Amino acid sequence: MNDTPLRGFEPPEPPPGLREAALQAGRRGFAAVPAVRAPDVWTRLYRSRPARLAWAASVILLGALHLALPRRPQAGPPSTASAPRLDPEVGAIARLPRISEQAASAYSGERS
DSSP: OOOOOTTTTOOOOOOOOOHHHHHHHHHHHHHHOOSSSOOOHHHHHHHHHHHHHHHHHHHHHOOOOHHEEEEEOOOOOTTTTTTTTOOOOHHHHHHOOOOOEEEEEHHHHHHO
């Protein structure tokens, strides 16, 4: 099994003491970080009074507009007197007859 074409290409061993040196450098870097970091964007937005007031104003405005706008479109279709007349060929296919349930069951082979 050790007789593969890539037999001599193993990665080299790390130098002695590398692990300890890396851990020490990490400890020094972690200790050098100041205890108080600059706040991120979300923390600044949360602590900002103008941002909270703008958010509250937008919520109130959206709620008021939701209550003020009509809930349903105007009742009734447009009157046929003001609607343009359809071309006879278009009118023939625009007003198709209703489909009968008995006709659909007869076509599918079900007994009525």
